Amino acid sequence: MKNVSKIYGELRALDNVNLTIEQGEWVAIMGPSGSGKSTAMNIIGCMDKPTSGEVLLDGQDIAKLGRRELTEIRRDKIGLIFQQFHLISYLTAVENVMVAQYYHSLPDEAEALEALERVGLADRAKHLPSQLSGGEQQRVCVARALINHPEIILADEPTGNLDEQNERIVLDLFRQLHSEGTTLVVVTHDAEVGASAERIITLEYGRVTSDNADTKFGKGNG
Amino acid sequence: MTDKRQTVGTARTQGQAAESARTQGQATGTARTQAARRAMYFRMITASFARRFSRMVVALLAIIVGATVLSGLVTIYYDMPRQMGMQFRSYGANMILVPSDSAQGGMTRADIDQALAQVSNDELVGVSTYHYENCTINASPLVVAGADLEATRATSPYWYVTGEWPDEPGEVLVGLVEADFFSLEVGDTVTITHTLVASDDGRSALEESSVDFVVSGLLDTGGSEEEYFFISNDDMARLTQAEPSYNIAELSIQADAERLEALSEAISQEVPNVTPQLVKRLTTSETTVLTKLQALVFLVTVVVLALTMICVATTMTAVVTERRREIGLRKALGASDKSIVLEFMGEGLLQGALGGLIGAGLGFGFAQLVSTNVFNSSITFRPLLIPITVLAALVVTGLACALPVRNATTVDPALVLKGE
Numbered sequence: 001m002k003n004v005s006k007i008y009g010e011l012r013a014l015d016n017v018n019l020t021i022e023q024g025e026w027v028a029i030m031g032p033s034g035s036g037k038s039t040a041m042n043i044i045g046c047m048d049k050p051t052s053g054e055v056l057l058d059g060q061d062i063a064k065l066g067r068r069e070l071t072e073i074r075r076d077k078i079g080l081i082f083q084q085f086h087l088i089s090y091l092t093a094v095e096n097v098m099v100a101q102y103y104h105s106l107p108d109e110a111e112a113l114e115a116l117e118r119v120g121l122a123d124r125a126k127h128l129p130s131q132l133s134g135g136e137q138q139r140v141c142v143a144r145a146l147i148n149h150p151e152i153i154l155a156d157e158p159t160g161n162l163d164e165q166n167e168r169i170v171l172d173l174f175r176q177l178h179s180e181g182t183t184l185v186v187v188t189h190d191a192e193v194g195a196s197a198e199r200i201i202t203l204e205y206g207r208v209t210s211d212n213a214d215t216k217f218g219k220g221n222g
Numbered sequence: 223m224t225d226k227r228q229t230v231g232t233a234r235t236q237g238q239a240a241e242s243a244r245t246q247g248q249a250t251g252t253a254r255t256q257a258a259r260r261a262m263y264f265r266m267i268t269a270s271f272a273r274r275f276s277r278m279v280v281a282l283l284a285i286i287v288g289a290t291v292l293s294g295l296v297t298i299y300y301d302m303p304r305q306m307g308m309q310f311r312s313y314g315a316n317m318i319l320v321p322s323d324s325a326q327g328g329m330t331r332a333d334i335d336q337a338l339a340q341v342s343n344d345e346l347v348g349v350s351t352y353h354y355e356n357c358t359i360n361a362s363p364l365v366v367a368g369a370d371l372e373a374t375r376a377t378s379p380y381w382y383v384t385g386e387w388p389d390e391p392g393e394v395l396v397g398l399v400e401a402d403f404f405s406l407e408v409g410d411t412v413t414i415t416h417t418l419v420a421s422d423d424g425r426s427a428l429e430e431s432s433v434d435f436v437v438s439g440l441l442d443t444g445g446s447e448e449e450y451f452f453i454s455n456d457d458m459a460r461l462t463q464a465e466p467s468y469n470i471a472e473l474s475i476q477a478d479a480e481r482l483e484a485l486s487e488a489i490s491q492e493v494p495n496v497t498p499q500l501v502k503r504l505t506t507s508e509t510t511v512l513t514k515l516q517a518l519v520f521l522v523t524v525v526v527l528a529l530t531m532i533c534v535a536t537t538m539t540a541v542v543t544e545r546r547r548e549i550g551l552r553k554a555l556g557a558s559d560k561s562i563v564l565e566f567m568g569e570g571l572l573q574g575a576l577g578g579l580i581g582a583g584l585g586f587g588f589a590q591l592v593s594t595n596v597f598n599s600s601i602t603f604r605p606l607l608i609p610i611t612v613l614a615a616l617v618v619t620g621l622a623c624a625l626p627v628r629n630a631t632t633v634d635p636a637l638v639l640k641g642e
């Protein structure tokens with residue numbers, strides 16, 4: 001990210017942010033509410049374009065791409081996890097996972113069931129989201145995010161609505177994904193969740209105010 | 223640092239492997255992929271339909287009502303000329319024959335046959351003849367009509383009889399007004415007396431002839447027929463002790479106004495004892511009534527379909543608004559505008575097809591009901607109307623969904639990350 005700004009009217013939600021995230025890195029983004037964390041996620045996740053600046057993903061400037069190309073990148077490279085889960089209410093757990101396969105390439109129920117098994121929900125596959133607890137719903141989300149083997153998984157406050165036990169399960173899953181080489185970007189308020197990451201970036205008023213990448217990897221944020 | 227690079231390397235390789243597996247899969251199993259995608263597509267739209275049924279039910283009902291009215295009214299629309307033709311003819315006569323001045327008050331059977339000879343067999347739908355006589359019951363006057371009751375029954379479907387039509391000698395059908403007056407009920411016996419008029423052989427004294435009749439039925443027509451006693455021609459001959467002398471013959475002829483005019487002309491020329499009269503009102507209005515009714519049916523159908531469309535469009539707009547988050551999510555997962563359109567259209571059209579199918583069935587029932595109640599006859603079932611109704615329902619729902627579904631594609635995927 002080079003000199004990225006996102007401006008809503010008068011408000012600079014992101015103000016000249018420079019940031020490099022390496023492939024395979026596990027990054028936590030922290031900061032007070034309204035500091036631009038979600039805005040940054042939207043831009044990295046190709047769901048929104050910056051007002052100015054460059055965003056290079058695998059060497060491609062997504063700020064210059066059209067709607068259709070952004071859709072393709074989302075589909076092929078990015079897995080998303082949200083604080084409010086966003087499962088489709090009238091589809092079962094396994095069908096929710098299959099929706100991601102459907103848009104990506106090939107819906108395969110067996111593979112979707114494997115993903116649910118991985119998050120410990122094999123026996124809940126035929127349940128509707130309303131029949132699942134918050135933690136279970138979030139694990140379905142994780143299964144949906146990882147089903148297409150994305151290069152990057154973006155999670156916006158993934159544990160914000162979870163109890164401690166489910167938080168730990170989700171963090172364990174993140175650890176596994178990290179060890180497999182998936183890039184993880186996790187927005188969080190939770191110090192423990194932040195501490196699990198290799199690198200913590202803090203945003204305030206749309207600016208990066210701290211980045212411990214220097215101390216960990218001896219690299220500048222630029 | 224070295225650690226890091228290695229991990230990155232692994233990720234790359236994995237990503238590339240997945241990528242190549244996918245392209246390979248696409249190359250080798252395109253048909254299988256297509257089938258799996260199609261299966262998932264139907265799974266999604268049917269799940270949405272089945273598990274969100276309460277949300278769909280209003281729109282579905284609207285489509286069912288629209289399709290019912292469409293198929294019902296179209297059935298009636300096409301059946302109407304047939305129904306109306308029969309109806310107008312059975313509502314009687316478009317030509318009546320009355321005695322001319324030379325006939326001395328009545329037409330003989332020979333006179334009528336001579337007149338009928340002018341009309342070809344396939345033009346003549348029916349004839350009913352009536353012979354009226356003044357009679358008395360216990361010195362109270364009444365009018366008895368001798369008729370070919372079988373023919374009358376066939377040509378008067380709107381006559382409502384409590385009890386039975388007379389079918390044996392000595393039975394009488396009594397009009398409601400007269401039944402009231404004489405306090406008669408089905409099964410009662412009455413003695414009808416006819417005063418024989420002095421004839422040429424010089425009898426001057428008035429002679430009376432009395433015959434006992436059993437009331438077989440009471441006649442309710444809402445018209446002047448309720449003021450008569452109806453008996454068969456044979457019984458009339460017994461009562462009057464004379465050859466029948468008809469006062470009126472009602473002819474139902476299938477012909478246009480011009481041809482009727484010509485027939486009337488011919489009869490008055492050829493048969494001196496008979497004066498034909500055309501019943502103008504029915505012959506000329508038959509076609510205008512028909513076109514007006516058909517225009518009305520058409521109008522009602524169009525209005526109902528428009529209302530259906532508005533109702534479906536409203537529901538679909540609400541559905542799209544209600545499901546903005548889901549649409550945003552689908553987009554965030556990589557759904558193209560095209561897939562969003564296909565999914566929502568699919569749901570709409572599924573409703574359209576189902577509603578159309580149910581409506582086509584109900585519509586036939588509705589048409590049948592109208593036909594038996596209004597026209598007193600059953601209707602012909604047209605199988606072609608099922609696909610036509612379903613198609614019309616699909617077109618209406620498709621049009622109704624077009625705008626809301628287009629709006630669905632404008633939903634911003636970024637909204638899924640915006641706060642609750």
Ligand SMILES: Nc1ncnc2c1ncn2[C@@H]1O[C@H](COP(=O)(O)OP(=O)(O)O)[C@@H](O)[C@H]1O
Pocket residue numbers: 008011013031032033034035036037038039040640641
């Ligand atoms: N679509 C939008 N229109 C206007 N302002 C917005 C919009 N989205 C976010 N903002 C504003 O941008 C700022 C950053 O928002 P956000 O990135 O959601 O913060 P965070 O996720 O860190 O809480 C907030 O002040 C928010 O009100």
Ligand SMILES: [Mg+2]
Pocket residue numbers: 037038156639641
């Ligand atoms: Mg946020």
